[in-house]
Amino acid sequence: MSDLGEAIMPEGTLCNKNPIQTEEALKTLLSDTSGKKYYEEMKSIDIDSRLLWDTIHKTFHSRMRTWLEICAHCGLCADSCFFYRIHNRDPKQVPAYKIQSTLGEIIRRKGKVDNKFMWMAMETAWAKCTCCNRCGLYCPHGIDMGVMFSYLRGLLYQQGFVPWELKIGAGMHRVYHAQMDVTDEDFVETFKWMAEEYQEDYPGLTIPIDKVGADIMYTVNAREVKHYPEALAEAAILFHLAGENWTIPSSGWEQTSLAMFAGDWEACKMQVEHVYAAMERLRPKRMVGTECGHAHRATVVEGPYWAGRKDGRPPVESLHYVEWLAEALRTGKLKIDPSKRIKERTTLQDSCNYIRNHGLKEITREIIGYIVEPGYFVDMAPNRDHNHCCGGGGGLNGIGIFREQRNKALITKRDQIIKTGATLVLAPCHNCWDAIRDIEKEYRIGIRWSLLRPLLIDLVEIPEHLKLNE
Amino acid sequence: MYNFLTGPGLWLSIGICLIGLLVRGVRYVKGLNWQLDRVAYTAHPKAGIKGAVRSIVFWLLPFGTRSWRAQPFMAVLFYTFHIGVICIPLFLEAHQMILQEKVGLSFAFLNQNLADILSWGVIISAVFLLLRRFALPEVRILTTKHDYIVLFLSVAPFITGLICRYELGNYSFWLPAHIISGEMLLIAVPFTKLSHILLFFMSRAQLGMDFGIKRGGMKGKGLTW
Amino acid sequence: MFDKILFATCARDACDAAARMAFDIAQRYNAHIYVFHVFGVPTHGYSQVVIDLITGDELILNENYVDFVKEEISDYCNQVLKNTKDYSFEVTIGFPHREILRFARRIDPDLIVMGGSTGDPDISFYKKTMTGSTYQRVARAARCPVLVVSRPAASFGGHFSNVVFAADFSIADDAAFAFAFRLVQEQELD
Numbered sequence: 035m036s037d038l039g040e041a042i043m044p045e046g047t048l049c050n051k052n053p054i055q056t057e058e059a060l061k062t063l064l065s066d067t068s069g070k071k072y073y074e075e076m077k078s079i080d081i082d083s084r085l086l087w088d089t090i091h092k093t094f095h096s097r098m099r100t101w102l103e104i105c106a107h108c109g110l111c112a113d114s115c116f117f118y119r120i121h122n123r124d125p126k127q128v129p130a131y132k133i134q135s136t137l138g139e140i141i142r143r144k145g146k147v148d149n150k151f152m153w154m155a156m157e158t159a160w161a162k163c164t165c166c167n168r169c170g171l172y173c174p175h176g177i178d179m180g181v182m183f184s185y186l187r188g189l190l191y192q193q194g195f196v197p198w199e200l201k202i203g204a205g206m207h208r209v210y211h212a213q214m215d216v217t218d219e220d221f222v223e224t225f226k227w228m229a230e231e232y233q234e235d236y237p238g239l240t241i242p243i244d245k246v247g248a249d250i251m252y253t254v255n256a257r258e259v260k261h262y263p264e265a266l267a268e269a270a271i272l273f274h275l276a277g278e279n280w281t282i283p284s285s286g287w288e289q290t291s292l293a294m295f296a297g298d299w300e301a302c303k304m305q306v307e308h309v310y311a312a313m314e315r316l317r318p319k320r321m322v323g324t325e326c327g328h329a330h331r332a333t334v335v336e337g338p339y340w341a342g343r344k345d346g347r348p349p350v351e352s353l354h355y356v357e358w359l360a361e362a363l364r365t366g367k368l369k370i371d372p373s374k375r376i377k378e379r380t381t382l383q384d385s386c387n388y389i390r391n392h393g394l395k396e397i398t399r400e401i402i403g404y405i406v407e408p409g410y411f412v413d414m415a416p417n418r419d420h421n422h423c424c425g426g427g428g429g430l431n432g433i434g435i436f437r438e439q440r441n442k443a444l445i446t447k448r449d450q451i452i453k454t455g456a457t458l459v460l461a462p463c464h465n466c467w468d469a470i471r472d473i474e475k476e477y478r479i480g481i482r483w484s485l486l487r488p489l490l491i492d493l494v495e496i497p498e499h500l501k502l503n504e
Numbered sequence: 505m506y507n508f509l510t511g512p513g514l515w516l517s518i519g520i521c522l523i524g525l526l527v528r529g530v531r532y533v534k535g536l537n538w539q540l541d542r543v544a545y546t547a548h549p550k551a552g553i554k555g556a557v558r559s560i561v562f563w564l565l566p567f568g569t570r571s572w573r574a575q576p577f578m579a580v581l582f583y584t585f586h587i588g589v590i591c592i593p594l595f596l597e598a599h600q601m602i603l604q605e606k607v608g609l610s611f612a613f614l615n616q617n618l619a620d621i622l623s624w625g626v627i628i629s630a631v632f633l634l635l636r637r638f639a640l641p642e643v644r645i646l647t648t649k650h651d652y653i654v655l656f657l658s659v660a661p662f663i664t665g666l667i668c669r670y671e672l673g674n675y676s677f678w679l680p681a682h683i684i685s686g687e688m689l690l691i692a693v694p695f696t697k698l699s700h701i702l703l704f705f706m707s708r709a710q711l712g713m714d715f716g717i718k719r720g721g722m723k724g725k726g727l728t729w
Numbered sequence: 730m731f732d733k734i735l736f737a738t739c740a741r742d743a744c745d746a747a748a749r750m751a752f753d754i755a756q757r758y759n760a761h762i763y764v765f766h767v768f769g770v771p772t773h774g775y776s777q778v779v780i781d782l783i784t785g786d787e788l789i790l791n792e793n794y795v796d797f798v799k800e801e802i803s804d805y806c807n808q809v810l811k812n813t814k815d816y817s818f819e820v821t822i823g824f825p826h827r828e829i830l831r832f833a834r835r836i837d838p839d840l841i842v843m844g845g846s847t848g849d850p851d852i853s854f855y856k857k858t859m860t861g862s863t864y865q866r867v868a869r870a871a872r873c874p875v876l877v878v879s880r881p882a883a884s885f886g887g888h889f890s891n892v893v894f895a896a897d898f899s900i901a902d903d904a905a906f907a908f909a910f911r912l913v914q915e916q917e918l919d
Contacts, residue, residue, distance in 0.1 A: 065793075067793075093540055095536070095537055095540060096533075097536060097541050097707075097710055100706070100707055104700050106651075106697060106700070107651050110578065113575070125644065125645035126645070128642045128646065131645050131646055171569075171570070171571065172571040173571070174563060174704075175704055175707050176559060176563075176708045176711035176712070178711060199775070199776045199777070231830070231870045257775065260771075260823070261824065264827075335719065344538070344547060345547040346538075346544030346547055346548070346718055390720075391720065393725075394720070397723075418728065420570055426774070429775075431773065431775075432776035433776070434773070434776065
């Protein structure tokens with residue numbers, strides 16, 4: 035207590051309510067390996083109940099309030115949640131219980147909660163829910179607990195209770211406008227490098243930068259620049275072969291948003307506005323994003339609302355990569371040699387962020403129709419809108435302290451894959467791709483896995499006028 | 505006593521029920537916020553309405569959604585209970601007579617056998633719904649006192665009603681008991697989860713609009729409920 | 730002939746022969762040698778976890794660890810450094826072939842020297858999604874000659890005496906022949 039008798043709210047040097055805003059702060063937090071000191075400090079930070087209740091007062095309105103009040107406690111959501119299933123139907127994993135015992139409790143106690151409670155809420159929000167929104171499809175009242183968990187994450191982030199990697203991730207977006215320390219120069223240079231490397235095989239391959247009025251503006255996942263530059267090359271090659279009038283923005287090229295996983299709404303807004311600014315600067319006809327689920331959800335689906343856009347749309351019509359790919363195959367811009375089609379038992383992951391949450395279920399299957407030999411494709415059960423999360427969504431793939439929970443969470447997807455008997459799993463999403471790779475690593479079920487793009491490179495026919503002149 | 509119950513008592517309880525529901529409905533709509541909810545409600549009216557209607561209709565149809573089909577026994581209990589609970593108060597001959605007497609209009613009423621079946625259906629399904637709360641761990645962990653009270657309030661008029669119908673015991677006790685339990689139920693509606701009578705539709709419509717406008721409704725067939 | 734040499738090392742026995750040759754060449758031609766080592770592949774999504782390519786352990790990337798790796802490389806090179814003074818170290822994480830090529834693009838070396846395959850099954854899991862070995866992928870895309878040394882050359886003293894030019898009459902042959910010719914000419918070889 036201070037002299038005035040007010041309770042002093044201790045804040046840690048690493049763990050506190052301040053977002054990471056500078057490179058220095060980022061480096062400092064990064065140097066705390068695995069967040070050891072960060073989590074140690076988290077054990078003693080205080081909750082600003084007034085701020086919490088004030089925020090709730092401003093942002094928690096009839097939709098969510100009614101959801102929490104109207105819940106009939108019927109338990110129909112239980113079986114819909116893969117966490118519930120893999121944890122031996124542990125009642126504590128029932129979605130309604132999870133949200134009522136966290137957000138519900140905070141509301142009931144009017145924000146007067148303690149440190150221990152917030153730890154429990156943090157673990158529930160990040161290790162017992164990936165915000166896949168599947169429960170919302172199974173509740174008779176239409177209560178979407180995934181949406182409420184996302185909201186809860188925002189409250190927790192504001193109070194400083196966020197996993198170390200996501201505090202860093204949100205900080206990365208604030209400092210670099212990208213999920214990793216990748217600058218605009220890195221982005222442009224890497225793209226140019228890829229063009230140089232592949233120019234021999236694809237003569238005429240160029241990277242148009244900052245072209246105004248192009249048909250397509252392409253945005254990526256920063257990790258492609260840092261670790262998977264082939265993905266950039268493949269995208270360029272496919273646009274090139276399809277004869278697209280495309281461009282990359284030298285700034286505003288990052289489509290992902292770890293800030294969304296972290297619940298840092300301010301950073302979410304900053305991130306998408308940065309991309310929208312590029313759209314407004316270059317005025318393309320459309321924006322096409324890379325093969326990533328949450329990037330699409332953040333920038334195209336939820337982003338417009340963070341940016342205050344009343345029609346809920348980005349400034350420019352925006353497509354997920356699979357939509358562009360399906361269109362290119364449909365219109366003949368990209369042609370597949372039918373004899374080269376995949377002849378191995380193949381299945382498809384339905385990424386929650388653009389399948390359940392953006393209706394593209396038939397688009398991915400249309401692509402499969404072109405690239406997989408008939409008779410070789412087996413759908414998972416359940417599939418489409420009702421498919422399960424890969425196990426690593428909502429940022430769970432990257433959170434160290436919840437790694438054990440994440441590895442267990444892979445079991446549902448593992449069993450689904452095994453049941454299909456497939457040896458190739460198509461996963462048009464970076465997060466799902468990671469999760470499925472980890473399924474193979476942990477459980478050795480004998481599968482290959484791939485994004486769609488690398489497969490297309492091998493299958494697609496090169497138009498005459500773009501062929502190598504021997 | 506009887507006159508009070510069927511006079512001012514009736515008006516009061518129905519009035520509270522309807523006005524209360526109206527107030528809740530209005531407050532619900534006023535509390536929606538396109539930016540906080542992240543749904544552009546008014547920007548895409550056609551998609552919004554389509555989403556809302558699909559969301560409600562599929563869930564009203566017995567076994568109309570994957571969720572109902574995945575839990576067939578619960579679905580049967582649910583529909584048996586709700587069909588009885590909606591049809592009896594509205595279409596029982598005795599209730600229609602009162603309506604005729606008070607307001608001067610009446611509509612069709614149920615044949616007595618059907619009314620009996622529906623009423624027993626309510627009670628039997630209520631018993632199972634109650635058992636469910638004890639027997640299933642995933643329901644037990646969620647269940648609170650409120651759930652038991654609401655279930656009791658909903659079933660009491662049917663129990664007392666059937667007692668009256670079969671003329672068991674002292675009619676001049678059980679009839680007022682029935683009327684009181686019915687009026688208590690009506691009064692409780694706006695203040696408890698029974699408000700789902702209206703809010704079910706609003707909540708479903710809201711989610712339907714969410715999926716219809718933002719989450720893929722404009723990309724093809726729409727969500728498969 | 731060679732001003733800058735990029736020696737891409739895996740910092741294990743498999744690269745010993747290559748290390749010796751790289752430093753010998755550097756000394757012979759007074760070239761600056763860049764000792765480049767990729768010590769881990771990223772994993773765990775967007776986090777800082779990497780898989781150490783030597784031990785196979787998962788570890789968190791931070792400045793201390795990078796310094797530790799640099800020291801290890803320095804110690805390793807001490808055995809072969811001898812009189813070489815013109816060298817520098819660079820360590821990084823990523824997929825080896827990718828990072829070698831990225832670094833090569835930055836420094837524009839005249840020669841890349843690499844060791845033979847390590848062939849570790851566990852680590853190579855992370856390469857499972859890509860076809861071809863590190864050497865193949867580097868050789869395919871490098872803008873300069875790539876020298877692979879899988880076993881020690883008994884009589885190599887830092888200079889070449891004979892050159893065998895194997896032709897398959899592809900386009901790449903032109904560049905290869907030009908290099909071979911230059912080498913023969915400058916060194917007055919057979």
